[in-house]
Amino acid sequence: MNRNLAAKFKEALVSVLPITAIVLLLHFTVAPMTGGTVALFLVGSVLLIVGMALFSLGADIAMMPMGERIGSQLTKTRKLGLLIAVALIMGIAITIAEPDLQVLADQVPSVPNMVLIIAVAVGVGLFLVLALLRIIFQKKLAIILILLYAAVFGLAIFTSEDFLAVAFDSGGVTTGPITVPFILSLGVGVAAVRGGRSAQEDSFGLVAICSVGPILAVMIMGMLFNSSGGFAADLSIPEVNDFSSLMHAFGEGFPEYFRDVGIAIAPIIAFFIVFQVIFLKLPKTQLLKMAVGMAYTYIGLVLFLTGVNVGFMPVGNYLGAQIGSLDYNWMLIPLGMIMGFFVVMAEPAVHVLNKQVEEITVGAISKQSMLLSLSIGVAVSVGLAMVRVVTGLSIWYFLVPGYAIALGLSFFVPKIFTAIAFDSGGVASGPMTATFLLPFAMGACSAVGGNMLTDAFGIVAMVAMTPLVTIQIMGLYYKIKTKNDSARLAEGIREAAAADEEEIIDL
Template sequence: MNQRLLAKIKESLASVAPITALVLLLHFTVAPLGTGTLALFAVGAVMLVLGMGLFTLGADVAMMPMGERVGATLTKSRSLPLLICVGFVMGTVITLAEPDLQVLARQVPAVPDRVLIWTVAVGVGLFLVAALLRIVFQKRLSYVLLALYAVVFGLAIFSNGDFLAVAFDSGGVTTGPITVPFIMALGIGVAAVRGGASAEDDSFGLVALCSVGPILAVLALGMFYDSSSGSYAPTPLPAVENLGEALKLFGQELPHYAREVGVALLPIVGFFILFQVIKLRLPKTQMIKMCVGIVYTYVGLVLFLTGVNVGFMPAGSELGGLIASLDARWLLIPIGMVIGFFIVTAEPAVHVLNKQVEEITGGTITRRAMLLTLSIGVAVSIGLAMMRVLTGIGIWYCIVPGYLIALGLTFFVPRIFTAVAFDSGGVASGPMTATFLLPFAMGACEALGGNVLTDAFGIVAMVAMTPLIAIQILGVIYVCKAKRNPAPEHREEEPEIIELQTGGTTNDTD
């Protein structure tokens, strides 16, 4: 275990080092940060390295196996009502405890925090059920996504413009590092037991559908709440002058994030313990191993979230303001794109997704190809977001063409690329986006005198959108290569298909 932990920390160091080096380069050239901000950033970077290493090991040892076993057990029970009830309760309860959702709720002044949080949580619960049923009935993901996004854009036409960016942002923040490993593994477990020719393709797609629920929920809220009833109030940045004060601030904030992560992990662990007592009955040695993995996950997330919130958020906000104040303010676009390219490698859930994709596809889609494609996609999204900050162009003009392209590509690529692409959108827009890129855009917007709610918000939505296109373009490249170098034909035995008690067949003649 110690060797695996050391390897994970080395991987996380390689992931965090590029963005750290880039911020330092900007500090020594065009955007000199304050001494206190730089100290916070340095300590935060160290916490990111340790936190990501512990988290990714914990996800491998505990979170992914837990999700797969719960999903497999639900499917083997052959009880559709049980699957629906458990899926809804799990999706709702886990989302209620998602730390990034609490942050988003505080930024929407027109809607009471509790109302927004509960509405979004119920939306995720309903769509987790829909995602599980899609696997059970083997419905093609692209058709489901087309129908859902038609509803999304239909609602967007009648929704208040101030809620549009926040709505699409909410789809990204609710699929954070706490929920993604478990939800992904849940789908893999259900698809593996359900069987069928499309089991590999159906292993992905849960995160994609769970990201739609919050968008619909906030758009619906926008019809009933007046956005002019409140005003945006920026979060005050900490007043830190030196390294000693920075360390003291981290010490003060650490217990807060320890509580948040504990509350967020508790429902997942509780559900698993319940399944262990009633159904699983795993051997003692395996349970001890999973308990160690849960501890790794907990400690890793506490360190990671404390590092990004306390250390990276002030740096992002100050950098955005400084660059926007330059005479050559257009530098926001290329600098933002470079930051976006490197920052996605520091998203912990991205590494979990890439590992699962490589394993499920047998190496057809490698981790390296996934990471490079995601980095390019996020770079483009930050470039578009910075263009919006500079020009005030409405998010509608970016989101609609982007999703039309993404949905159109679903008919030209293998199904697994569509599922992975729409999952990757939710995964890429994680805590690094919410705590560094969003403050970066907000700092730039405030320096330029723009409207933060309409011009800066929406950056999470942009980060969640471009991977949908980038990964499917990777699928187009894969198809072209396959046509040039066709693989030898071979036949495989069809796995047994598990049918749940639904009163009818579960096969889809798609």
């Protein structure tokens, strides 16, 4: 356990240090901050590192095994009605409590928080059912995604542009640190029992389908609300003059996130207890291990969310405003790309996905290659999002060609890469994107005098889109390389056979 925890701390440290260094570099150059603000950010960084390490270890010990066992048991019962009911209720319950969604709801000024949260949660619940039914009935993921995104872009024509970016953002934030480990492992459990030649590919794709539900739900909701009303969340930096006020700023956040995370985890624990009593009947030693893992998950996520919300969100907004107000605000584009490259490394759910990809593909797709592909994709997406902030270009010019390329690639790459790519899009746009990059874009947008709803919102959507392309390009490279290696092997066998035949003739 100690060795695993040390490895998780090292991984978290490597993930968070680069973005911390970038913020400090900006502080000492183009966007100086007060000493209290820097202290706020540094304490947030420490909480981020500790929280990520504990959460990641807890997900390995508890969240993933729970999801797999519930998924496999639901499939073994062969009761379709039970599977649909459980998936719908769990999808809605987990999403309502997803911390990322609350962060987004606080920042959307035109819709009451609970209305947005309920609409998104129902979308996730319905599409989680659809995703599980796809595995059971062995339907092709690429065809389903094409149909779903055809519906999305068809409905988008009738949606107010003020809600378009928010709708696509909601699809990204719902697949956060609570939802992703459980949904991914649920898919693994169902696919393992279902079996068949496509079991490996079927393990992925649930996050991809679940991300579509919120987009459609918010688009429909947008037809019922006036985008001009309400106020966004206050992103001002807490006043920190001494150690006492610094501790007070974080002390105010802890109780809130203890409650929020408890509410988020409660449905998963309740469902698992029910399944344990009725179906699983696991030994006490295994249950104790899972209980310890849930404690790690709980404490880690509380620390992580406190760090990013108290220490990162206001600083991101401040930096965006400072750089956006410069005469050379075009710097937002390269800076956004650099931050995007490193921010994705600090997303807890990314490490969960990468680990599962490496395990299921038996090392054929390594964690390092996945992380590099995701980082490049997110760097491009944040750069494009900053282009929108600076120029005011419509999100249509980016989403339509981006998804067209992604869906087109799905016909040429191995199926597993398509499933992983579309899952990666939802996973990459987690709490770090919602609490650092989105406030950064909002601050920059305010400084350049843009429209907050149309120009700043949409950055989560961009982050969720570009990994679809980069991961599939990696899959295309993998396919070509495998084909070339097979061709060289076959050529070597033919040459060896020809040489043996010549020797026999000479004899």
